[in-house]
Amino acid sequence: MPRQDDLELALRLGDIADDITRHRFRALDLTIREKPDRTPVTDADTDVETAVRKALTSARPADAFAGEETGGSVTAGRTWLIDPIDGTKNFLRGVPVWATLIALLEDGRPTVGVISAPALYSRWWAAAGHGAWLRRGPAGSAPLPLRVSGNTRLADAYLSTTSTRTWDVFHSRAAYLRLAEECWEDRAFGDFLQHCMVAEGTLDIAAEPVVNPWDIAAVQVLVSEAGGLCTDLLGHSPHGGTGVLSANPQLHPLAVKVLSTAAGPGSV
Missing domain, CATH: 3.30.540.10 (Fructose-1,6-Bisphosphatase, subunit A, domain 1)
Structure with a gap:
C-alpha cells in the first residue's frame, strides 16, 4: 500500500x-x-x-x-x-x-x-x-518543511523536559540536572510539543525519563524525517526502552553520554 x-x-x-x-x-x-x-x-x-x-x-x-x-x-x-x-x-x-x-x-x-x-x-x-x-x-x-537545528555544542543547546519530578522516580534526576547545567538553557515545554520543537529546530534536545508507546511513535518518525535522532536515553530504541531522547545528530551522542553517567532509578 x-x-x-x-x-x-x-x-x-x-x-x-x-x-x-x-x-x-x-x-x-x-x-x-x-x-x-x-x-x-x-x-x-x-x-x-x-x-x-x-x-x-x-x-x-x-x-x-x-x-x-x-x-x-x-x-x-x-x-x-x-x-x-x-x-x-x-x-x-x-x-x-x-x-x-x-x-x-x-x-x-x-x-x-x-x-x-x-x-x-x-x-x-x-x-x-x-x-x-x-x-x-x-x-x-x-x-x-522541518529540519532540526545545526547546533554542535551542548553549551549552545536549548533543552526541554516535562517535569523534573519524574526523573526522581525514573532514570536519574542528577543525570538530567548535569545535562541541564551543560546546556545554554532549559525549559519544561513538555509532552509532544518539545519533540515537535526539536523537529522544527527551535529546540535542540528533548528528554523524558519515562514514556509509553503511544507517547512517542508519532514524534519518532517526525524527528527522524527532520534529520534528527529519537531514541531512548541510552541511545537504543525508545519502544520498551528507558525514556526518550530527541536531538539533532551532533548533540544526541553528547546528551546520551551525560545521561548515561551514574544513571539509575531514584539516583539524585
Whole structure:
C-alpha cells in the first residue's frame, strides 16, 4: 500500500479528532475520571479514540489498532497507535498545549506520524521517505518543511523536559540536572510539543525519563524525517526502552553520554 495513502488517511483521522477535541476543550460539562495509575482521562479522550478506531476499521479493516484508552497491542505487520489527547492535564485545566498523536507502525517501526494540536492552530506530520512538515494556521495554510537545528555544542543547546519530578522516580534526576547545567538553557515545554520543537529546530534536545508507546511513535518518525535522532536515553530504541531522547545528530551522542553517567532509578 503506498505510504502517501497512509499519510493522507492519518491526516483525515486528525481532522476527526480535532472536530471532537476542539468542541470539548474548556467545555463546562467535561467529565473526568482517574485511571488506576492516577492519570486523568476525559470523555474527549475516549470519544476521540472510539471515533478514530471506527474510521480505521472501515478504511483499513486488516490493520491492527492500539490506543491508550481502549487497548490493543502492537503486532507484527501494520498497527495504528493512537494517543487521543497527549497532555490531558493541560486539556482539563484549559491550557491549550495538547494534541492527538496518530502513528502507523509497520513491523514495530513507526512509518507515519501525525501530531494535531488544534488549540495551538498547529499540525505536524511525517512519513518515512516523505519528510517532516508543519502547518501553522487554518486548514489550507501552506505547510513548512522541518529540519532540526545545526547546533554542535551542548553549551549552545536549548533543552526541554516535562517535569523534573519524574526523573526522581525514573532514570536519574542528577543525570538530567548535569545535562541541564551543560546546556545554554532549559525549559519544561513538555509532552509532544518539545519533540515537535526539536523537529522544527527551535529546540535542540528533548528528554523524558519515562514514556509509553503511544507517547512517542508519532514524534519518532517526525524527528527522524527532520534529520534528527529519537531514541531512548541510552541511545537504543525508545519502544520498551528507558525514556526518550530527541536531538539533532551532533548533540544526541553528547546528551546520551551525560545521561548515561551514574544513571539509575531514584539516583539524585
